[in-house]
Amino acid sequence: MSSSAFTHVRAVLFDLDGTLIDSAPDLGAAADKLRTDRGLPSLPAQRYRPMAGAGARGMLSVAFDMDTTHPDFPALREEFFVNYEACIQQRTKVFDGVDALIDQLTRAGMAWGIVTNKAARFTNVLVGATPLFNTAGAVISGDTTPHSKPHPAPLLEAAKRLGIEPAHCIYVGDDERDIIAGQAAGMRTVAALYGYLGTQTAVHEWGAHAVIKSPIEVLKLISAP
Template structure:
């Protein structure tokens, strides 16, 4: 199943890093600035994978068709930019996983729907990403996931054929994009799965409950 793999590509939020605390804090500040009570992180965490849409939906029950959504989203973005690395941490086991990938003479990279406005400073601030061979953001190509274009761009930057790549993500759109790109796919069930989703139904080639479990799959390559 995982033969002849030369590269591992990852989603970012919920797969490599736990950014929910900073995302939630950015939305929660909008509440407290308006005199509303703070909400616990547990309310925000399941929606972290949905970015501004998820955070504003949880904080204000606001949907993208709301007339004030664009302005509120920019306020959220500004709050988040000011504290992107305050509480964000690399998931336990990720550093070991990346080290093992490199030790096997493989390369790795990131494909996220996060805009470069946030991806670039965030990855520059976290030492883990120094060894990443490619970092592709949601606005790097004309299409974001679940379109395969960002994944194909990452494979191109690594100079590796898509069918020699594994893509790991914690959202169904990650698996859809990976399959469309002709890559092997792995669902990370420790990420931001939301409240109404079953990763076993996404069609991934494999699932993992922790980052280091990927090493067992890589041992088959």
């Protein structure tokens, strides 16, 4: 990665789950309740964690080895959503270093925003309950635009709301679809190694412009000469 890849940055956009917040414990608990309500044994939280970034699809794949084509998927997804709404703030917290990162971005006058595939009904609760996120100039959910990531539309909408050209934005995420979406939008991309990462392609194959091991490392990228 060349430091020149991160010159002229005017805005930083972030994925939410697995990048700004650690929501895996609540997502996993909501999915595991589906199992225990049916008399099935509980699964360890670490089974759910890698797939937390994939939302209901990921959680049901772990809980029941079920994909979206299964006839029971729609009903279980809605039940999962009900469970999740009931526990959405019980264990979720921002990752270490996120508060310092957002504080420094704000102090520096750097625009920033959130682009997530999470539905607005959940995004709004979490963002509204986290004072740290009040300075976000754009919050784009999975149902804000007609398409969700890996389509670039949500990222382009965020840039539009911030009034900044996509070429002057970077996007930070913990899933390959984040990198695909960011690059399709014409943004510089950063893979968050501390996130959930999924279980598919290895991170070094995603083609991100940079990788970070902690949130605060974003500051080193945007201060590159």
